[in-house]
Amino acid sequence: MDTRNFTYMFYGFVAAWAIVLAYVVSIAARESRLRKELDRVRKMIENREN
Amino acid sequence: MREKLIYLFSAVAMALLVWDLYRIFMMLPDEANQGAIYRIIYFHVPAAITSMVGFFVAMVASALYLISKNLRFDSVAAAVTEVSVVFAAVNLVTGSIWGRIIWGIWWTWDARLTSMLVCWLLYAGYLMLRRAIDEPTQRARLSAVLSIFAFVDVIIVWKSIEWWRTQHPGPVLSIRNGGGMAPGMESPLWWNLLAMALVAASLVLLRMRQEGIRRELDAMRRHAHAI
Numbered sequence: 101m102d103t104r105n106f107t108y109m110f111y112g113f114v115a116a117w118a119i120v121l122a123y124v125v126s127i128a129a130r131e132s133r134l135r136k137e138l139d140r141v142r143k144m145i146e147n148r149e150n
Numbered sequence: 151m152r153e154k155l156i157y158l159f160s161a162v163a164m165a166l167l168v169w170d171l172y173r174i175f176m177m178l179p180d181e182a183n184q185g186a187i188y189r190i191i192y193f194h195v196p197a198a199i200t201s202m203v204g205f206f207v208a209m210v211a212s213a214l215y216l217i218s219k220n221l222r223f224d225s226v227a228a229a230v231t232e233v234s235v236v237f238a239a240v241n242l243v244t245g246s247i248w249g250r251i252i253w254g255i256w257w258t259w260d261a262r263l264t265s266m267l268v269c270w271l272l273y274a275g276y277l278m279l280r281r282a283i284d285e286p287t288q289r290a291r292l293s294a295v296l297s298i299f300a301f302v303d304v305i306i307v308w309k310s311i312e313w314w315r316t317q318h319p320g321p322v323l324s325i326r327n328g329g330g331m332a333p334g335m336e337s338p339l340w341w342n343l344l345a346m347a348l349v350a351a352s353l354v355l356l357r358m359r360q361e362g363i364r365r366e367l368d369a370m371r372r373h374a375h376a377i
Contacts (some may be wrong), residue, residue, distance in 0.1 A: 105187035105251045112190040112247040116197065116240045120349065123236045127356055134363045141370045148377050 156355045163348035170342045178335060190248045195323070196343035197240040198266075200350050202304050204234030205273065209301040212294035223364065224290035227297055228280060229357035231273055233350050238270045245318075253317065261310040262318035269307050286368055306335040 157215050174192050181188035189227050208231040215223035245263070257263065283289035311320050322330030323339075331339075 105185040108247055108251050109186045109189055112187075112244045113193065115243045115247065116193045119236060119240050123233075123353070127353065127360070131356075131360055131363075134360055134367065138363060138367055138370070141367060141374060143259065143375070145370060145374050150327065 152355055152359060156352050159348045159352040159355070163352065166341060166348070170338055170345060172213045173338045174342075178338065184252060187248055187251045188325045190202070190244050192339050192342050193346075194241055194244040194248065195339055196346040197237045197244065199343055200208035200346045201234040201237040201241060202308060203347070204237065204350060205269075205297075206229045206300055208297050209304075212297035215290055215294045216298075219287075221286060221290060224286075224294065225358055225361035226354075227294065229354045230362055231276055231297065232357055233353045235270065235273045236353075237276065237346065237350060238266070238273070242266060242270060258317050259331075260316040260318055261314040262307065265303060265307045265310050267299070269303045272296075272303055276300060286365075291299045294295065
């Protein structure tokens with residue numbers, strides 16, 4: 101393979117997947133927060149109803 | 151069913167991406183003038199097409215929400231837009247890196263680049279608007295209207311390289327009568343597009359699951375206030 105500009109090509113590929121990966125991590129963090137909030141509200145309703 | 155689809159899409163996307171990376175790096179011939187950097191096109195273009203198709207789906211879902219008032223369509227629009235904004239960012243960043251080598255500059259205010267940046271800003275604004283409004287039906291209505299108007303810019307992005315003389319290259323793909331790539335060099339781009347579309351579909355399904363949890367949470371909060 102022609103190695104001219106290989107470094108910048110590498111930066112491009114890394115940047116592309118870093119952006120997607122950062123988004124996947126943010127989705128996972130949001131999911132965890134949402135489930136915790138769901139549990140909290142569910143418990144609050146159970147306490148109020150009892 | 152949704153969980154199985156997420157796993158299936160992710161697995162097929164991963165397999166395709168590994169195969170494509172092997173083809174792009176090990177099998178494709180070099181481009182005579184650009185050296186290795188031309189290979190960025192295999193991520194730059196599929197990311198652009200994935201985001202534009204996503205914005206189209208979001209526009210259709212937004213219109214369906216305005217017609218039916220069904221919040222599920224709003225969830226689809228929100229999920230698809232968010233994922234499409236990520237792929238639009240991939241397109242902008244990889245294009246900028248390519249431009250640094252080929253043009254000697256990171257950025258230029260030509261019609262294609264500017265309209266794509268405006269597109270990204272419009273849809274980022276859509277996501278910010280959604281965060282700013284708490285009431286679900288008002289949030290859905292306003293963001294649906296914005297999504298439909300913002301899609302006008304997607305058409306401008308798509309056609310800009312035909313309407314204006316841009317520094318950005320003109321059409322190269324055979325579907326746009328570009329003919330700028332040899333058939334053997336073009337096919338990995340379409341396979342990579344399929345892989346990226348499957349990654350995007352998995353992410354959209356994940357986000358839709360979260361939107362479902364959010365709707366459930368909103369309903370429980372209303373119930374909690376009522377008792």
